[in-house]
Amino acid sequence: MQGFALYPFDPPGDIAALRADLRAWLAVNQPQDDVVARANCWASFDADFSRALGTAGYVGMTLPARYGGGDHHPLERYVVIEELLAAGAPVGAHWIADRQTGPLILRYGSEEQRERYLPGIAKGELYACIGLSEPGAGSDLAAVRTTARETAEGWRINGQKIWTTGAHFSQIMLALVRTEEGSERNAGLSQLLIDLDTPGITIRPIIDMAGHHDFNEVFFDDVLVPHGALIGERGQGWKQVTAELGLERSGPERYLSSHALLVALIDAAGSDPDPALATLIGELTAEMWTLRQLSMSTAAKLAAGEDPMVEASVVKELGNAFEQEMPRRVQAIVDCAWADDDDLAKLLRALLIASPSFSLRGGTREVIRGIIARGLGLR
Amino acid sequence: MSAARDLLCDTARAVFAEAATAGIAPVEEAGFGLLLVPEEQGGFGGDWGDANAVLQIAGVLAPDLPVAELIAVETLQPAATVSLMAGAMGQALALSIDHVNTRQQFGRPLGKFQAVQQSLAVMACEVRAVEAAASALATRLDALELDAAVADFEIAAAKLRANRAVGVVTAIAHQVHGAIGFTEEYDLHRVTVPLMRWRGAHGNDAYWAQRLGRQVADLGGRSLWETMTARGA
Incomplete structure (x- = not known):
């Protein structure tokens, strides 16, 4: 009978100034030519805009300064994000990297992975896609069948992802794969951070009903990635992905x-x-x-x-x-x-x-x- | 929540439970009319956060008594009604969950059926929305020291949102209860009928929608966002 109450939204710093600065920056830097790009704008790709936004310090805001981030509070980032969306700014290129891949690399990644990827993300130049869905694993994500077998040289990946937004312009994919042979459902899954220029990866467009190329099929044919591609704990992929989805929803x-x-x-x-x-x-x-x-x-x-x-x-x-x-x-x-x-x-x-x-x-x-x-x- | 508000809510639960049969007298005697009166004037010195909490309890236990009128001045009664509605909707949801987890048909509890689960999820979203509206309105009113005129935007938005939730919440609550929820004996109507009444009280949908819509149209498209952010966080 004690009703649900809102959690206080109380970011540190001068939020009014943060909004005012960003609005002034957008007035100068936001492209105005394409009104349709302002709708559904977190799917609007604009590499120049993403880079400018990164240079201005509005990407990777919550990442530590030693990785090129802004050391800001998550709620300061929230304010920036809502301003960008309300303005209809084309944030699609860096959106996934900034929203979830960067924070996930910071949380679960090795020092090497952090140093390798986070600075590019914070610059608004390194884009990421998420390899979750497969032909046989849509809503039923635990049915993932793409495998990665550990060998002396590294992880050997075979399988297919689908509906992968931005795979065609991203440099990296964070993929959920089955690393434990014979495992079933949500056990035995791990996350791998895959450079998409690795040999054996084929990316094919899927054109949506609006005529846009947003999502893709991604095929893995005996793709070899280093041992260091594993992110977080082996076998804990399901737990890591579920936490990540909270950031997404x-x-x-x-x-x-x-x-x-x-x-x-x-x-x-x-x-x-x-x-x-x-x-x-x-x-x-x-x-x-x-x-x-x-x-x-x-x-x-x-x-x-x-x-x-x-x-x-x-x-x-x-x-x-x-x-x-x-x-x-x-x-x-x-x-x-x-x-x-x-x-x-x-x-x-x-x-x-x-x-x-x-x-x-x-x-x-x-x-x-x-x-x-x-x-x-x-x- | 503060210890003082916890204590206030405990008292409110006891007093409103008694008032459900005894009428408004115990509520007056317990001093709830002085909830928002400053301490230096002999009152309780509560804020709208306190009023919201007390009114949500009243919305469940004593929905037919004029508690909003006792606690709040005329201009704040639309806001008070939002709190009553949030409380009553929370109760409708609680009764519905309890019923579907208990009542068995086809050899299992109703709550095991996906159709029922999906309905209750829809209902829960509406209830959470109204609880959020009541909570956000309380924060805003307290920041404005209960100036209803300045909080007109939030009062309109919250009352309109609450009104719009009533249809879904009452319909699903009754649907999942089946015939038992339609009886005089069962408690569901004690909150669903007041919800239907409150939807038309202190401004129906058309009243608040047009009032808010004209205010926003006058601002212009881009200014809606600037206004909304300037009014909180």
Whole structure:
């Protein structure tokens, strides 16, 4: 009967100044030519922008200075991320490396791995992809079959990953592979950090329904990587991946990746909107405000070293629903033709087509609801 | 949570349990009308965080008594209603979880069925959202020393979010309970009917959505984000 309360979001330092500096930097450095790139912007690739952002100190913010990082608090990074997303900045190139691969290398990596990879990540120049899904292991991740056998020369990898976002532009993949022969399900798995220019790796594009090349198939044909490619503990891959997914699910990208559409809707509505339009703007604003509170609270809990698995899943579930609802509700009351050329129409079209993926990426709706149900004490 | 608030909540639970049958008198006698009155004026000197906690308990144990009116001035009653709703929704969820873990059909507890699990997960998300809205609103009101006019944005957002959750929460709670939840004897209606009432009280969906929507339209697209961040964290 003691209701759930938000965890206080209390970053150190002058947050107002951090926001103001970043907004001023974006006003000068954010490309303005492509309005559609502002929607779903954590999938928008722009290497020049990522490098400039890294130079300005906004990538790898939480990494230690000795690895080129900014020594910042995770919640300072959170503030920077929400500002970048709200502005629709093209952060797709370095997104995964900055969000999860960098922190994971810092947490589990050897000194050699840290020195080798973290400085490039913090510069916004080293990109990473995540090798989890396989043809036979989608929602059922424990069915992973790609193997890595330890030999005298190193790990020999055979198998296939699929739906690997950014494999075609990334230098490294963090892959979940089966290292223990005869092991089953979530036992016997390990994580390997694989340089994607290693011989025997083939990357093939999969074009999505929007005509974009975001994800790929990645084939491993007797690929030999050094012993030092193992990251963390052998056989503990499942545990490491599960912790990593917590970082993936509750971030502000779960409710801000369609923010450009809300901005365009408000601008198109003008200062005296009709009741239907005012109602829609009000309802979307209320949902966004609530999601922001939940996401900040979850981030604060993560930063404090807790494991808010269920809350992170709640953020993802509600955020996905919000972002899938938004374009169809906008289309339902705003009169605009499919082929119109104004910003609102272009964003609407792009997000209507992108939106089915929102409740698939990072864990399907059904899997996420299952996690929540388990957290409630069902099952 | 502070020790003082824990103590306050313990008292509230005991008093509201009694008030459920005895009426508002025990609540008044226990001094809950003075919760937000400063100590130097002879009150308890509580903040909205305290009010939120007490009202969530009232929303479960004494939803038919005018507790919001006793504790809060008129301009804060929409905010008080959000807290009552958060409490009642938490109770609807607790009753639902308990029921599906206990009630057996087809040889196993209802909670073992994926269809039921998925429904309750949807419900839990709505309840968490409203609890978060109530909690965030409390932080904001306390930062503004209970100035409801300045907190209009957050009051509108929180009350609207709470109103919008009522349909899903009451529907799923009743659905998973089956016929027993529709009886006078069983406790579910003691929170679901008040939730239906509160949705229309102190501003229904249309009222708050248009009020908030006009405020945001007046700001302009990009200013929504600037305003939201300037108003907290």
